[in-house]
Amino acid sequence: MGIFVDRDKLMTLAEAAKIVKDGDKVAVGGGLCMREPIAMVNELIRQGRRNLHLIGTAHGFDVDLACGGDIVGAVEETHVSFEQDFGLAPNYRRACESGKVKIRENCCNTIINQLRAAEYGMPFVPMKSIKGSDEIKLHPEFKHFVDPFTGKKVVLVPALEPDVALIHVQKADRHGNVKVDPPYVADVLFMRAAKKVIVTAEEIVSEEEMIRIGPTIPYYEMTAIVHVPYGAHPTSCYPYYAYDREYISEYFKAAQQGPEAFRSNYLDKYVFGVASQEEYMEKVGGKAKRERLASWKEGREKWMELFTYG
Amino acid sequence: MAEKFEVGIDELFVVNVARTIEDRTTVFHGVSSPIPMVAMYLSKLTHAKDMVYFGGVSSAVDPNPPFLPYTTNDWVMIQGRTAMVTVDKIFDLAQKGELDRSFFSGAQIDMYGNQNVSMIGSPDKCKIKFPGGAGGCNLSADCVNYTIWTTRHRVQRRGDKKSYTFVKKCDFVTNIGHVTPYGPRSELDLVGNGPDWVVTELGVFDFDPETKVMRLRYLYPDVTVDDIMDSTEFQPAIHPEVRVMDMPTREEVELIRRIDPLKVRQLEYPPQELARKFEL
Numbered sequence: 349m350g351i352f353v354d355r356d357k358l359m360t361l362a363e364a365a366k367i368v369k370d371g372d373k374v375a376v377g378g379g380l381c382m383r384e385p386i387a388m389v390n391e392l393i394r395q396g397r398r399n400l401h402l403i404g405t406a407h408g409f410d411v412d413l414a415c416g417g418d419i420v421g422a423v424e425e426t427h428v429s430f431e432q433d434f435g436l437a438p439n440y441r442r443a444c445e446s447g448k449v450k451i452r453e454n455c456c457n458t459i460i461n462q463l464r465a466a467e468y469g470m471p472f473v474p475m476k477s478i479k480g481s482d483e484i485k486l487h488p489e490f491k492h493f494v495d496p497f498t499g500k501k502v503v504l505v506p507a508l509e510p511d512v513a514l515i516h517v518q519k520a521d522r523h524g525n526v527k528v529d530p531p532y533v534a535d536v537l538f539m540r541a542a543k544k545v546i547v548t549a550e551e552i553v554s555e556e557e558m559i560r561i562g563p564t565i566p567y568y569e570m571t572a573i574v575h576v577p578y579g580a581h582p583t584s585c586y587p588y589y590a591y592d593r594e595y596i597s598e599y600f601k602a603a604q605q606g607p608e609a610f611r612s613n614y615l616d617k618y619v620f621g622v623a624s625q626e627e628y629m630e631k632v633g634g635k636a637k638r639e640r641l642a643s644w645k646e647g648r649e650k651w652m653e654l655f656t657y658g
Numbered sequence: 659m660a661e662k663f664e665v666g667i668d669e670l671f672v673v674n675v676a677r678t679i680e681d682r683t684t685v686f687h688g689v690s691s692p693i694p695m696v697a698m699y700l701s702k703l704t705h706a707k708d709m710v711y712f713g714g715v716s717s718a719v720d721p722n723p724p725f726l727p728y729t730t731n732d733w734v735m736i737q738g739r740t741a742m743v744t745v746d747k748i749f750d751l752a753q754k755g756e757l758d759r760s761f762f763s764g765a766q767i768d769m770y771g772n773q774n775v776s777m778i779g780s781p782d783k784c785k786i787k788f789p790g791g792a793g794g795c796n797l798s799a800d801c802v803n804y805t806i807w808t809t810r811h812r813v814q815r816r817g818d819k820k821s822y823t824f825v826k827k828c829d830f831v832t833n834i835g836h837v838t839p840y841g842p843r844s845e846l847d848l849v850g851n852g853p854d855w856v857v858t859e860l861g862v863f864d865f866d867p868e869t870k871v872m873r874l875r876y877l878y879p880d881v882t883v884d885d886i887m888d889s890t891e892f893q894p895a896i897h898p899e900v901r902v903m904d905m906p907t908r909e910e911v912e913l914i915r916r917i918d919p920l921k922v923r924q925l926e927y928p929p930q931e932l933a934r935k936f937e938l
Contacts, residue, residue, distance in 0.1 A: 379715055380689060380731035405745070406689040406715055406731070406792045429789035431690045432925035433728040436789060444777075444787035451781055456793035457749035457800075464746070476753060477799035479846040480838030482831045483791070486781055500847040530742040531716045531731065537746065586733040593728075644733075648724040655728050655920055 350543050350571065357573045358522045361625070364546045364572040365391040368512050371421065373401045375463075375542055376410050377515035378583060379533040380431060381591040384410040385516040387579040388548055390619045390628070393417030403510050405456050405534050409583055409596060412437040415449060416603055416610050417619065422450035426459060430600065433593075438603035439610065453486055460534065462508035466541035474502040512571075513542035516580045517564075518588070520549035524570030525563035527553075529586065536565060544571040548579040550588050578629050578638075589641035590654045595632060597658030665911050667859060667934035668924045670878070671809065672914055673906040674862050675761070676701045678805040678855040679709060683758035686712040686748050689730050689792045692922040693807055694761035696726060699917050704910065717745045726922050749793065752800035755849045760804045762794045762853075766828040769871045769892040771806055771835025771853040773798075774828040781830075791832035798833035799846075803854040809926040811858035813889040822891040824872075836870035859931055861886055862903060866895045876903035879936055905938055 365388060368374060378384035389410055392400070399421035402411055406427040414420050416439030428440045443449035461473040474493065479501060484490055491504045515535050519527040526547055528535060539545050552575045553561075579585070582592035582599070602614040622628040629638065644651040675697035679685055683706070687694035695714065702711050702720070713721040714730035722738025736742065751757045764773025765788050775794060779785035798804060814821040831839055836852045843852055856863040862876040873895035874886055879902050886894065914923065924932055 381729040382731045382733075425790065427689055427790040427792035429690060431729050432692050432922070436787075441787045444784050447784075451777070451784060451787070453776055453790045455791060455795035456745070457753065457796035460746045460749055475796075476847065476849050477796040479848065480799065480831070480834040480840050480843070481795040482776070482839065483795045485830075502847075530744075531718075531736065532744055533715060533731070534745070536744065584732060591729070591732070651734065652725050652920060 351568050352524060352571050353568055356522045357524045357570060358552065359572055359574060361387060361391045361548070361574050361576060362395070364388070364574045365395055367544060367546055367572060368392060368397060368400070370398045371401070372511040373403055375403045375510035375513040375538040376407060377513065377533070377535045377538055378410070378580065379404070379406050380408050382531070382533070382584045383516050383580050384583040385514040385548055385579065386410060386413065386581060386583060387576045387625055388514045388516070388546065389414050389417070392419050393615065393619050401452075403459070403508065405459060408437060409599070412439045412603065415439040415443040416607070417615060420449050422452050424452040424454050424459070426454050426456045430596070434596065434600045438600070442607065451486060453483065455483055458505055459508065460537060462505050463534065463537040463541040465507035466509040467537060470507060472504045472506045474504055476502060478503040508541065510538065510542040512544045512546060513538040514546050515539060516548045516576075516585065518549065518585065519551045519553050519558070519561070520547050520573045521553055521555045521558040522573060523555055524567030524573055525555070525558045526565045526570060527558065527561055528564045539565050539569050545569055546572045546574070548574045548576040550577055550579065550585055576625050578625065581629070581632065587645065589638070590644045590651070592632070592637070592641055593655060594658035663908055663938045664935045665906060665938055667878070667931060668921070668927065669911050669914050670906060670936060671857065671859060672696045672700060672923050673910055674857045674903065675805060675807055676704070678857070679706050679759060681706040682708045684710040684712070684751060684756060685759045686757060687714055687730070687761050688794065688797070689715055690789065691730060691761055692726070692925050693809070694805070695730065696914060696918050696923045699723070699726065700910065700914055703913060703917070712743070712748050715745060717743050717748060719743060725920055726918050728920065728922060728925070749796065752797055753849060755800070755802065757797070757800065758802045760797050760801050762798055762804055762806055762833045763808050764806075764828070764833065765823065766825045767806060767808065767823060768825055768828050768835065769894065770837040771856065771865065771872065772828055772831045772838060773806065773833040773835070774830045775832040776830045778829050794833035798850075798852070800849045803851050806853050806856040807858070809859045809931065810928070811860045811889055812931070822889070824890040824892065826892045836865060842870070859927070860889060863894065864897070869895065871895045873897050874900050876901060878903065880934060905936065908938055911938070
């Protein structure tokens with residue numbers, strides 16, 4: 349953990365991405381189809397970051413994109429897929445199966461306890477589970493141990509302190525106070541456990557407004573704040589927008605066609621071929637798309653429709 | 659004469675999973691779990707009204723969603739809730755022995771209920787990477803009991819080659835059953851008691867109390883014991899009172915159709931399985 353007291357932490361996406369170094373342990377926020385820091389992942393791909401060690405729980409688009417964008421050296425997520433909607437993650441699979449990415453698959457409660465150890469400033473946590481599972485083969489750092497108080501078998505898992513956490517939130521102020529709407533998934537844990545935290549936010553509000561609504565996490569945990577509307581697209585960031593199933597479907601088809609096709613049909617168009625988030629959202633579909641993704645508010649039927657596009 | 663009313667395999671399957679859920683218990687479904695999601699919601703509205711319902715990664719307590727979505731992490735799944743908790747609180751309950759049930763599946767499942775959700779091959783030479791177990795490695799050890807489900811029991815034939823989900827040996831054990839590669843549960847000082855039910859598209863199984871081997875308990879009306887044997891690489895036990903399962907009520911089926919208008923309950927099947935219908 350670090351303590352950050354600068355009054356003005358607002359910077360550009362490109363400036364904030366430079367905080368992430370090659371080989372860093374990076375906690376990626378959100379999960380599955382919700383509130384993943386996609387604009388930041390795109391920027392890291394553009395900047396050609398390499399060999400990142402990704403940490404997280406149940407993820408999908410973000411990790412697959414990062415693998416396809418060639419910025420990953422190891423994946424310590426607990427689950428990576430597009431669930432039963434589209435299925436196995438094509439870029440992630442290829443990266444694991446070719447040996448390009450080291451498989452460090454972890455399990456949710458294990459990683460939660462490892463992050464809590466970092467948050468609490470403790471060296472390790474004893475766990476009653478993990479025994480019996482081959483997951484231990486992927487984690488030589490876990491140690492079998494006998495609880496000296498009860499004589500029972502436990503597994504010791506070390507504190508896991510990410511070098512940097514990338515979190516996309518609804519609101520932040522320039523000082524670094526952050527308002528996240530639940531579900532948090534592991535984001536609050538990430539923000540408290542990581543050495544540095546880079547937050548992208550849909551809205552930057554005044555400090556007075558932030559005090560009025562009450563920050564989820566106070567400013568001194570945050571290293572950098574970036575204003576990125578639609579920064580989680582195509583995953584959801586409610587109440588602003590639902591997930592963009594149509595876009596994910598296009599992505600998935602490109603990813604299935606292999607690394608070269610993914611680069612030319614997807615990365616060149618939506619990552620390397622855009623200079624700003626505004627340009628990205630124009631390419632994605634502009635005003636009509638933005639209105640459609642906000643239409644979940646209009647009631648059950650409209651909301652359901654968003655799950656059938658694509 | 660009463661009009662003909664048909665129930666699909668997808669609806670009957672949901673009811674079979676729902677029957678493993680008891681009232682006044684704490685229950686959680688994880689990621690990539692459309693069928694348990696429907697089964698939990700159905701149970702909360704029918705026989706398990708006082709179940710404490712943790713709805714997936716969203717971690718809402720007792721949600722009452724307007725419909726069920728294709729992903730387990732969406733604001734749809736926190737609508738109508740009593741409260742939000744963070745996901746670590748659900749795992750805390752489990753490690754204290756206070757989470758009564760969850761649901762797990764696997765691309766490979768062995769006779770003791772061990773499941774592989776991680777890979778074909780080995781960590782150094784991975785041939786197929788599966789998504790990973792999410793919380794399964796921990797919760798399969800910690801939950802009081804859990805239900806295994808798969809819609810892919812039926813053996814796949816490609817030429818002479820047979821491909822089984824129910825295998826003699828898993829390439830990798832992600833979620834643990836009764837006898838693990840590192841010994842039986844009784845020797846591992848675990849919190850939970852392991853899987854007690856296995857629901858597939860061919861049958862419903864419990865576990866033999868002595869041998870801890872999967873044991874056929876109920877059959878679908880269009881499946882025989884021979885079909886089960888043909889589709890299972892190991893030799894499952896047969897319960898002495900094995901029989902055809904009870905059909906759901908018409909009310910249960912209509913409720914499933916109402917709470918699941920997007921038919922997420924059908925997402926997990928090979929297309930030809932969904933043609934199976936049963937008359938009530």
